[in-house]
Amino acid sequence: MGLKRFRGRRLIAALLYTGMGFPPVVIGLFVYLLLSRNGVLGSLNWSFLPKLFTPAAMVVAQTVIAFPLVAGFTMAAVMGVDPQLRQQLLSLGATPRQAAVTVLMEARLGVIVAIAAGFGGIISEVGAVMLVGGNIEGRTRVLTTAIVLETRKGNFELALALGGVLLLLTFLANLVMLRLQGKVFDE
Amino acid sequence: MSEARLSDPIYRLKNLTKVYGERRVLNIATLEVYRGEILALVGPSGSGKSTLLRLLNFLEPPSEGVIEFEGVEYGVNQSPKLEKRRQVVAVFQRPMLLNRSVWDNAAYGLRLRGEHDTRSQVQRALAQVGLEGLAQQRAHTLSGGEAQRVALARAIAIHPQVLLLDEPTANLDPYNVGLIEGIVQRLNREQGTTLVLVTHNIFQARRLAQRVAFLLDGQIIEMGEVGQFFDAPQDARTRAFIRGEMIY
């Protein structure tokens, strides 16, 4: 996307950017409606489609939420790389694939930001996973939905502890990503 | 360099055109590049010099005509195999280095080719451009002249048959211009690398080239041995260009 100019590139970019700003809970609603037994896809009863209130359904929703974030930020990062670079890599004997990999490497700061944004979007998600997963204990309950539940029940201490775990997880994940950015970031 | 050696064509262009949109930016009836020569392409800005280099580098196909390279003809829809394309490399006016060390930049072309034992070749390429001392420095911290020499090192590390130079010394200080001219001259003399040099500096063309071609509006107006080209140009437009009367 970032590398080539083609018909419909603008449209796809516009869709991606819209997707980036889309309320996750609405995406959850769409996935819910699609997968529910009376929904467009659910009524087809295809076996490879995940059933509502299963972890697989949550993965579907989360993927739909994260994809525009990751793709959009990655595209922006790659477009920020001078197009002359690709030309010079090809001249040095890179195959189109090798050139794409190198350009991604050059944009690694932005690519990691993209992954971090996707991760952040997913791990903090409440509404969509609640809708699609159903917050079933031991099956589709995740940290965020558990926090909501425990707070409602008045178990503030447990909710706080869970919140701490969530924070720690997010922090660790971002630490790993910072390490990946490594030297580039230090400059 | 013997005359016999300088008449064996490595490239042979026939009725080559390149069209962008509605505009025909290149229209070359015939052009030969001899193995082991330094050919300078001069001409005002926008005359198609860079486009011609891109075609010689097989980065873009021609719109019409054929490019014969090492005896094999490539037409509009035939691009050479990877190994053939990899015998040609270009150095551009604005070097785009990777955000890595000088060493890694110089090794890039060899790594692309899947070569593992790149040490001695990289070392030699860096020595050729006088940058052994900066091997571990990050490329983005180099001066303009140093960066261009790294670009030259990563190009010559792969031992190309043909080195295409697109205004490699524009915007550089006289010291680095001198260095780079010396490097490419040595490369041509000692390793027999064929050089096609695009420059709008006619003095540089005169210093380096054995033959010179004058490009105007995508066409070769005049081409000849360097002495004859500068001392007895045939075409009035060539004379105007050499005298610096052509606006560019």
Ligand SMILES: Nc1ncnc2c1ncn2[C@@H]1O[C@H](COP(=O)(O)OP(=O)(O)O)[C@@H](O)[C@H]1O
């Ligand atoms: N990718 C392209 N698309 C459209 N026009 C181009 C492209 N590349 C070059 N041109 C046009 O072709 C002409 C020749 O350009 P170029 O080969 O860069 O000239 P030079 O290197 O001699 O200055 C210019 O008018 C330029 O605008």
Ligand SMILES: [Mg+2]
């Ligand atoms: Mg040019």
